[in-house]
Amino acid sequence: MRGGEALLKSLENQGVDVVFGYPGGQLLPLYDMIYDSDLRHILVRHEQCAAHAADGYARASGKVGVCIATSGPGATNLVTGIATAYMDSSPIVAIAGQVPTGLIGNDAFQEVDTIGMTMPITKHNFQPITSKEIPEMVKSAFYIAGTGRPGPVVLDLPKDIQEQELDFENDVKITLPGYKPTRKGHPLQIKRAASLIGNAKKPVILAGGGVIISNSSGELLKLSELVGAPVTTSLLGKGSFPEDHDLSLGMLGMHGRLPANFAVDKCDCLIAVGCRFSDRTTGKISEFAKGAKIIHIDIDPAEIGKNVDVDIPIVGDAKIILSNLIRAISQNKMSNKSMEWVNRVKNFKQTCIPKMSFDDTPLKPQQVIREIAEAVDDDTIVTTDVGQNQMWMAHYFTSRKPKTFLSSGGLGTMGFGFPAAIGAKVAMPESDVVAVAGDGGFLMVSQELATVKEYDIPVVICVLDNRYLGMVAQWQNLFYEKRLSHTHLGESPDFVKLAEAFGVAADRVERPGELREVLSSAINSGEPTLIDVTIDPDEILPMVPPGCGLTEIVGEYKTESNNSEDVPYHETAKERAGD
């Protein structure tokens, strides 16, 4: 068997049924072998989208996603997608072609140091120098990518190695003496945490993407109800806790919900699970949860104490630790202490129900999100791009289930949403998939309309079209004296015509009430569809300016109960939140 065939066979042994890729010179042998294999290959129209699609596939399914690109420019195009997966702990295996071993280091045609280039943005990377190494490398790559704290792994595959003969062995053993993720939390730490939580008067849980990755939403819900702890999430934690639950506070942070930001500010015990305390989540660190003892549960020991000083660190798998924590708390019969706190949070939440109904034209983003929410069901996977569209969705959209809200958090990669939706739909063909994007970000990846048409991948794309690089314009409006330097996008293209040029169905929505129906019928059509939604560019999302504490919100926080008096809402909110 040849190296390339060994690669394909090894992928098959890992249960891989689909790859997202783009061929090139240094991958000719491998692609020739793919021609004869049963592997489903989806030809994307840009390698960056192959990586994002593999990432979306991984986030939606919990399995490892796979992408392939040629050497040099193919590999460099993968880099943004790999870095995106790295920042959000998404398991992908990226396979890159490389020049033949004899040419490595000679600046050969389309040579780039893929290993060196991807070292800081991968969990690990490999380059075989003989084909014999391939089976073990593939197995190791999948094991590393998918276990512990997941992340991307790169396989750099020289052209000659793809053709070199080897004796293939199905049952390879892998040896990784330096890789031993801790799964079980330390029992003593769990005991200490249980007693801290049991004695807390004002507990809050902060759930991150780790809860979703470890499938511990059930345990999270149990713990929250057991001790009466309201739950807020990071952006990536969205969906880990049902956001229509009494105890849900919604997302925390720079663009977080007011009740979440206030509850964390006031809590006496913060139970952080599978989150890394990004600056977008915490605001100014010295102000963050000032009065609270902090318990941090994470599978990556390096996350503990990195950004926030922690009182009780627990390293391990969130599912195992939460179960043990629940057991320890139940045995101590310590629940119901925080009813007063729960009621206070509930009352505060009542006064903070965000206003989402607007009958204005151009459409207010809140109204748009509301209509999207009404058109989709609980199992629909929504992806977002990056910018205001993302934060409107994160703030206003109610997620109820894990793995249904996919967004580029850590790297904040424009152009993520649409290709990630493609990957999600391929992974979960039974689920509806809706991508929400801004006009700027969508244009970075609009060529993938060809892919969804060609392979008939029925995702629906809602382009929130404000003709601005909205999020940057918002910062310019708020912090740079409204000097809108290079953030106006002008009038072209016509997104409907653009989609039609690719043979993709398209529609335009401009008035309140229209989107709900257009989106529903697009979803039901079973065809890929683009919906151009014209929105008001002047609507600003309330936010915490960088370097400020979580309660120092600027921008009008519109709620059902404030009738836009002159007082910024958070001022009165501060009073209502109490001490």
Next chain:
Amino acid sequence: MEDQRTHIISALVLHKPGVLQRVAGLFTRRGFNIESITVGTSEQEEIARMTIIAKGDGKVLEQITKQLNKIIDVIKVRDLEPENTVKRELCLIKVHSPTEKVRAEVVQYVNIFRGHVIDVSPETLTIEMTGASDKIDALIDLVKGFGIKEIARTGPTAMSRGIKTI
């Protein structure tokens, strides 16, 4: 700043190409201050030992060790206690020594510091000195006056005293 200290980190890593880059790259990327790094084989053929000297407070050190441990090719990491550690550096110094008198003086210093003269030319003496870094500094200071042509230092390498291993 809480106690900024120089730490001696000893790490066992797989003896594979690219490992030094993975470790050194981590220091740059995370903004850690690395003073020196040495690598060489260990008692096991497939494992190399690295000695990293880095400055930072307790928090920085904790991150350094944790981040190092995350590298798949890194097997073990320890922050060695300075008082229970033997630490040595090798230094070669080429001193300008054109006259008999200078030569005699340099040799005298070298003897006091328990160094060796390992090469002689009509114009120069090359000294080998192994020891604690501050001793090497002191010798360099002494012979500086004669004119130093070249210095090559390895950076310290270290291990725990007594029976303890990492």
